[in-house]
Amino acid sequence: MTSWWTDKRINTTVTRDYIIREIGPRKLQDALHHPLAFGDGLTDDTYLDWILEKGRRCFLVLNFIGTPERIFRLIDKSLDDDDLPLSEDALYDLNLFGARSETLDKKFYRQQFSVLVQDLVPGGHQDFGADEVVPLEPRNGRKGSISGASQTSDRVYVHEKLYTRKKIPTSGDNGVDRVHFVMHLKAIQSLKHPHLISVWATYTQNDFSYMLLYPTTEVSLKQFLDEQPKFFKSLEKQQRRETILRWTHCITSALAFLHDHDLTHQNIRPSNVTIDGSNTIYLANFAALNALDSAEGRGNTYRTEIYEHAAPENWRRKASVYDMAPGKTIQPGGGRTGRRIKDTTRPPSVRPSTTFFPTRSARSATTTSSSNSSSYSRPTKTLITTFSPSAQFAPAAAPADVFSMSTIVLHLASMLLGYGPKAFASHRGRHNRQAGRGGAPPDASFHVNLTQVGTWMDMLMKDAKEREKKDKKGKGTGGTFWRSVGGVVHSVEAGLRKEPTERHTARELELSMGKYVGRALGPTTGVGCDCHLEDEEAERERIRIEKGKGREEEHYGDEGMFGKPVFGEPVYGEPKYRLSIPATVTTHSSMGAYSAIDWERRTGMVVPLMENWPLGA
Numbered sequence: 001m002t003s004w005w006t007d008k009r010i011n012t013t014v015t016r017d018y019i020i021r022e023i024g025p026r027k028l029q030d031a032l033h034h035p036l037a038f039g040d041g042l043t044d045d046t047y048l049d050w051i052l053e054k055g056r057r058c059f060l061v062l063n064f065i066g067t068p069e070r071i072f073r074l075i076d077k078s079l080d081d082d083d084l085p086l087s088e089d090a091l092y093d094l095n096l097f098g099a100r101s102e103t104l105d106k107k108f109y110r111q112q113f114s115v116l117v118q119d120l121v122p123g124g125h126q127d128f129g130a131d132e133v134v135p136l137e138p139r140n141g142r143k144g145s146i147s148g149a150s151q152t153s154d155r156v157y158v159h160e161k162l163y164t165r166k167k168i169p170t171s172g173d174n175g176v177d178r179v180h181f182v183m184h185l186k187a188i189q190s191l192k193h194p195h196l197i198s199v200w201a202t203y204t205q206n207d208f209s210y211m212l213l214y215p216t217t218e219v220s221l222k223q224f225l226d227e228q229p230k231f232f233k234s235l236e237k238q239q240r241r242e243t244i245l246r247w248t249h250c251i252t253s254a255l256a257f258l259h260d261h262d263l264t265h266q267n268i269r270p271s272n273v274t275i276d277g278s279n280t281i282y283l284a285n286f287a288a289l290n291a292l293d294s295a296e297g298r299g300n301t302y303r304t305e306i307y308e309h310a311a312p313e314n315w316r317r318k319a320s321v322y323d324m325a326p327g328k329t330i331q332p333g334g335g336r337t338g339r340r341i342k343d344t345t346r347p348p349s350v351r352p353s354t355t356f357f358p359t360r361s362a363r364s365a366t367t368t369s370s371s372n373s374s375s376y377s378r379p380t381k382t383l384i385t386t387f388s389p390s391a392q393f394a395p396a397a398a399p400a401d402v403f404s405m406s407t408i409v410l411h412l413a414s415m416l417l418g419y420g421p422k423a424f425a426s427h428r429g430r431h432n433r434q435a436g437r438g439g440a441p442p443d444a445s446f447h448v449n450l451t452q453v454g455t456w457m458d459m460l461m462k463d464a465k466e467r468e469k470k471d472k473k474g475k476g477t478g479g480t481f482w483r484s485v486g487g488v489v490h491s492v493e494a495g496l497r498k499e500p501t502e503r504h505t506a507r508e509l510e511l512s513m514g515k516y517v518g519r520a521l522g523p524t525t526g527v528g529c530d531c532h533l534e535d536e537e538a539e540r541e542r543i544r545i546e547k548g549k550g551r552e553e554e555h556y557g558d559e560g561m562f563g564k565p566v567f568g569e570p571v572y573g574e575p576k577y578r579l580s581i582p583a584t585v586t587t588h589s590s591m592g593a594y595s596a597i598d599w600e601r602r603t604g605m606v607v608p609l610m611e612n613w614p615l616g617a
Contacts, residue, residue, distance in 0.1 A: 014056040054080035171207040197284040217274035249513040264397040268404035311400035312447035399500035406495030484520035
């Protein structure tokens with residue numbers, strides 16, 4: 001690890017004994033104690049006193065290049081550490097080394113920056129010159145190795161701690177104004193949450209600005225769901241289960257923290273949830289952090305992961321008819337592998353996120369087979385369906401965050417019950433598969449397949465209930481853990497509703513997660529981390545929500561949420577969660593008549609699907 005020449009290190013290194021030892025011959029040692037030549041008897045200070053008080057850095061630089069005796073010539077010109085750095089022209093004019101030595105001038109010029117290190121401090125910003133040394137050390141490895149980072153990201157050590165460095169251009173057409181960069185980062189550097197990747201420090205050098213993000217994590221949740229890392233596998237089985245359950249609260253707490261500070265994430269997906277070597281989970285790459293990174297928005301805006309985890313209101317389906325160029329047959333007989341379709345009439349500005357091309361029969365109609373030579377057919381009208389993201393900074397961004405976060409929590413709950421992401425995706429897209437070979441993959445997005453998501457949640461609930469019963473009979477946890485897992489799935493429903501206005505807020509989702517995690521881990525462990533240690537504003541919001549929700553615990557009873565529902569047990573195999581049921585359905589009880597949504601928000605009970613539901617006005 002590189003040791004930088006900080007003020008403390010310079011002061012402890014360049015001492016009286018060090019100067020006398022390094023200056024060289026006895027004659028020069030004696031000269032150190034002579035009065036200053038330019039003092040004219042007005043001061044008793046010696047050359048040694050001057051070095052210790054004003055010239056430690058100058059002496060260190062001269063010693064590095066092998067000419068410590070030149071310190072006398074430098075002092076006679078009334079130069080000290082405050083005059084550094086000296087430009088190449090100034091060094092030439094000073095002629096410190098005699099005979100206009102350009103070699104020594106260049107050595108001095110380069111070496112002086114090693115002792116002029118501006119330290120990077122938490123929450124601070126530094127402007128470095130082109131030749132100045134930035135006190136950090138790149139970590140060996142491939143750039144951009146951290147999940148979710150762009151090609152302009154790498155990892156660096158500062159004070160023996162690892163940080164993620166993001167490089168942002170501040171010149172050219174895509175450059176960010178430096179003043180805007182500093183002001184923007186100052187506004188979000190105060191955002192500190194134990195499960196939020198935040199800005200540790202910033203600096204500028206040459207034509208780029210840099211952000212140092214902390215903490216640096218090992219894997220993304222996307223990678224974790226596919227293959228668990230060694231540091232997680234090393235835990236005991238029950239520890240692994242408790243860790244994953246605890247994450248459901250940690251990650252929702254980070255989102256609630258953002259929303260409490262009037263910020264939204266706008267891109268929640270497994271790749272933007274990361275995990276470090278201590279099995280701590282973090283929410284990364286929120287909108288305010290990526291606003292300055294032009295690399296984040298370049299290229300095709302469509303990604304399968306973004307689309308699958310986005311809220312319904314964030315994506316809309318558009319169909320357009322384009323004139324397609326005639327298909328060209330480049331093989332005798334019009335072989336399928338030889339046909340090419342080229343769009344010659346699409347406007348240059350149209351860049352669809354993804355394109356579902358015509359079916360095999362439609363493509364075949366565009367070509368005419370020929371037994372001996374290539375041939376052309378008439379142009380055709382082709383329907384191309386594209387999906388485009390809606391406005392990224394729409395007012396509905398907060399409910400959309402809750403929807404996407406609910407998909408993350410559902411992934412974690414599925415993993416707890418032994419189901420991987422591939423099985424979940426296959427279940428969501430099972431009704432969207434196309435017959436035959438070579439078709440596009442089925443649409444496995446959450447917002448398009450809400451019914452399938454509901455049946456998946458039914459299955460998770462059933463599995464959790466079976467495990468609860470098994471634990472009660474055996475020597476397990478008495479069913480408390482699996483009852484809490486079922487509670488997590490139950491709470492997720494309120495975040496996956498189709499209409500944004502019907503979803504829970506991020507804080508309500510966090511409260512639900514915290515309640516069930518606390519039940520599973522016991523009163524002494526609580527949620528198992530310091531997620532709840534937030535600011536007073538968040539605490540007031542939590543109290544307000546708790547008062548508004550009433551005493552929902554009474555409606556679960558001693559049997560927990562798997563006790564008999566108020567309206568009868570739903571039949572498994574049919575979706576009991578009304579993820580897309582309108583709010584005009586009403587329920588009746590001794591408490592009066594309420595809409596299904598009001599009932600759930602007042603009692604915490606999910607209304608099951610029943611044929612005899614009375615319809616309200």
